[in-house]
Amino acid sequence: MMRSVPYPVVSVRNLSKAYPLRTWWGGKGDVFRAVHDVSFDIAPGETLGLVGESGSGKSTIGRAVTMLNPPTSGTVAFEGTDLATLSPRALRRARSRIQTVFQDPYAALNPRMSVGAYVAEAFRLHRPDMGAAERRAAVAHLFERVGLDPAFMGRFPHQFSGGQRQRICIARAIALKPSFIVADEPIAALDVSIQAQVVNLLQDLQADLGLSYLFISHDLRMVRYLCQRVAVLWRGRIVELAESDRLYEDPRHPYTRRLLAAVPLPDPEAERARLSARARDDLADGLPGDLVEVAPGHWVADP
């Protein structure tokens, strides 16, 4: 299913993540299925968007594909190898090529570590062969690459703005030359005037380094702009997956339609018309069914 690309960088099959629910007396209860039976591929150089509301399982998938929080069942293959079959040492090596950029750069940074040392840490952990001078030069180069003055390497996180902190996190994420980055709401905490800077940087890095992204976001306009394909998540399952323009222009699943219809338009006339045209949708309750290919590359869940 969804083998739209010949050699995916990341191939996720039947991924599920369940959490046991405890009853108040501590006895065994049911399980909560945060993510259920999710499959997708990401091609080299591709950006796959993952959208859905809070609680839909977006971030759970992001953490499962990087093995930060491994799935309960299902497989995640990275460059052809099932991550679950790797030895701890091999997994560590593979992980250096899979990175994550989070929403809150301040929480990701260590407040007591200079930002230069934070970026250099990637080399200290994964490249013990590197000497101090070589490491320093590499970090300076990364700073330039993400648009920061290397003269700021000795400063601490609180001395930077939100956008600059996100650049620092991106510098660390690309330090070990990854081929795949999970970007989990990377612009949600940034001001509008700074969001475009970070999105442009992500695109430049993709073009230069051939990166693939899993772009998790609730900003549906930015997702359409940035992603080749988009997967819509609802109640822990993918309900629709398609090439992005196609998904936005011809949404088939009632949930996708509801989601897209709720996006405000930055045009007064169009937005007023949208507000006055709001209609009830026909979204059924219950869990979404399996995906069916309704057109080449366009998958929709059985309602």
Place this chain on the structure above:
Amino acid sequence: MSQPLLDVRDLRVTFDTEGGTVHAVNGVSYALNEGETLGVVGESGSGKSVHVLAMLGLIPRPPGRIAGGQVLFRGRDLLALPERELRRVRGGEIGFVFQDPMSSLNPGMTVAAQIVEPLRIHLGLDRRAARARARELLDLVRIPNAAGRLDQYPHEFSGGQRQRVMIAIGLACRPKLLIADEATTALDVTVQAEIIALVQELKRELGMAIIWITHDLGVVAGISDTVQVMYAGRILERGPVDDIFRDPRNAYTLGLLRSLPDLSGGRAGRRRLQQIDGSPPDMRRPPAGDPFAPRNAYATARCRAEMPPLVQAEGAAPGHLVAAWYDLPARLAEERAR
């Protein structure tokens, strides 16, 4: 013209910090009419939130300080009112809803108690009547099974429902003015859509004026009569919503509009996002001139030296005001000609 509902005159707010005095609001003046919806946009540090908190007497003093100005609400200066009288206005004639419902609601009080309290204080209702009204309000904000949920605590509600409860409290006393500061920012887009539809409906019913503070230009486009763009504690542009979006006269407004992804045409032809380079100024040392000048490609020497006044934009709709020494439409026309 009759007296405006709210008349803000040269409001100035500062905060004393270890690193020096932060000049958060630097001479903000505007008027809001009854029933008018004002959308306020700007980034963090623009003064958009601080200026409303200051009006409501909600900034901690110290370190905050009202360094000057007046805020006339129905003719009375809120800044000069004793706290006891201000408390009567706040939550009464002026309702407010802030971003984070969990920190605005009291986790140790039932929802009923939190809605009933302002009703008893402001409207003088007895316990029974206030409780009945609280139920109506939860119905109004579409909380299912309102009667059964009155005696629940905030943690028993979902994020979207808590924000609705906050809106219910904001609307409890049928305010003349509702102030919403990023009230839907943390919510899912479908929940945001429901809340906005609800506020629009209530506005029609109650005829209240609204100040809606957000960074979301889409939300602003749909609900505002007037848009006000703030930066570094000042108003850089303000005017009728259609005119601001169609014919922006300040480079910052233009930058905000252009930084949105353009989705016209197919993927292949899509242009790179137009970013605004640089960062906002350090408000401990506000620049002498136009605060946006360091990030503005159209800035002139005069922009860097002297703050432009907020005046009627030439050839724009009446009431479309701009603070800019440069002529943006002329500069854009030159660019297109090149």
